[in-house]
Amino acid sequence: VAAGGNGVNMSAQVITLSSGKGGVGKTTAVANIAVALAAEGAKVVCLDGDIGLRTLDVVMGLENRIVYDLVDVIEGRCKLRQAMIRDKHFPELHLIPAAQTRDKNAVSPSDMVRVCKELRPNHDFVLIDSPAGIERGFRNAIAPADRVIVVTNPEVSAVRDADRVIGILEAEEKGKPALIINRLNPGLVKQHDMLSAEDVIDLLGITLIGVVPEDETVIVSSNRGTPVAQDPRSRAGQAFRNIAKRILGQDVPFLDVDKQAGIWDRLQKMTGRR
Amino acid sequence: MGWLMPKRSASRAKERLQLVLIHDRTDITPAELDALRSQRLVADIPLRSVTRRRAE
Numbered sequence: 001v002a003a004g005g006n007g008v009n010m011s012a013q014v015i016t017l018s019s020g021k022g023g024v025g026k027t028t029a030v031a032n033i034a035v036a037l038a039a040e041g042a043k044v045v046c047l048d049g050d051i052g053l054r055t056l057d058v059v060m061g062l063e064n065r066i067v068y069d070l071v072d073v074i075e076g077r078c079k080l081r082q083a084m085i086r087d088k089h090f091p092e093l094h095l096i097p098a099a100q101t102r103d104k105n106a107v108s109p110s111d112m113v114r115v116c117k118e119l120r121p122n123h124d125f126v127l128i129d130s131p132a133g134i135e136r137g138f139r140n141a142i143a144p145a146d147r148v149i150v151v152t153n154p155e156v157s158a159v160r161d162a163d164r165v166i167g168i169l170e171a172e173e174k175g176k177p178a179l180i181i182n183r184l185n186p187g188l189v190k191q192h193d194m195l196s197a198e199d200v201i202d203l204l205g206i207t208l209i210g211v212v213p214e215d216e217t218v219i220v221s222s223n224r225g226t227p228v229a230q231d232p233r234s235r236a237g238q239a240f241r242n243i244a245k246r247i248l249g250q251d252v253p254f255l256d257v258d259k260q261a262g263i264w265d266r267l268q269k270m271t272g273r274r
Numbered sequence: 275m276g277w278l279m280p281k282r283s284a285s286r287a288k289e290r291l292q293l294v295l296i297h298d299r300t301d302i303t304p305a306e307l308d309a310l311r312s313q314r315l316v317a318d319i320p321l322r323s324v325t326r327r328r329a330e
Contacts, residue, residue: 156287156294163295192282199288203295 020161022132036244061225109143210243
């Protein structure tokens with residue numbers, strides 16, 4: 001998909017980020033990948049799929065600008081355009097927030113397909129932040145997806161839930177998702193007290209699209225409502241920018257997060273990127 | 275000297291996950307899997323099989 005389309009014959013790619021387990025960094029990943037794609041010139045809309053537990057707006061620093069939300073669009077109280085909040089830094093990046101106090105059943109998979117159909121002609125990417133779990137909200141989030149990215153942490157519980165989600169996606173014929181391993185601690189991996197990226201890939205058997213190192217700048221950025229992808233010095237930010245480039249089809253080498261080139265050379269061979 | 279050191283937690287995590295993912299993907303309970311093992315009916319279940327079937 002070419003970024004920075006001129007509005008002629010555009011059709012957005014709909015990408016859903018999911019994980020099964022909560023708290024692995026899905027929302028952070030959506031916000032950062034969206035910012036990084038927008039910085040590359042892509043027209044991007046983020047859609048918060050977690051009805052009742054709105055989070056993406058605060059991570060993007062847009063909470064004060066919300067007037068309408070996704071449920072308002074679906075129930076016809078506003079036009080889609082009215083619910084789209086423009087980002088502070090990137091005019092071609094928008095957020096459609098989740099409703100905060102509504103019934104989760106207010107949104108159906110067909111509603112999500114309809115909203116995305118309306119968004120496709122004018123954008124390059126629609127990024128959907130799936131809620132945790134494998135119930136209604138998750139089904140809504142994957143319904144319009146052209147591509148799903150599973151986010152996990154190198155921990156037993158997160159990897160197990162990621163595997164469950166991968167199984168459901170295959171059963172739903174959504175194809176094999178790509179994998180983001182988030183919050184990898186290189187020091188712990190080095191002392192063999194954390195699953196390595198290779199271990200996680202080996203267990204889940206899907207293609208890696210990014211490894212994001214554990215990085216305090218993510219917390220600081222989240223406090224400020226400025227995604228870390230905008231910080232040129234942040235290693236996590238660099239990892240998210242690389243993921244965005246890979247989504248755009250660029251061949252970007254994986255970060256040497258633990259400064260041991262041998263491991264990453266092998267990793268890149270495993271994932272077919274070398 | 276590695277044999278003097280206790281096994282680090284990452285390899286334990288991977289072993290536990292390998293077992294738990296087999297259960298999840300095949301919908302066989304740990305007890306059933308042990309029973310099959312004891313009858314030598316299960317030698318190895320590849321984790322990276324091409325078709326990943328599991329119970330919905």
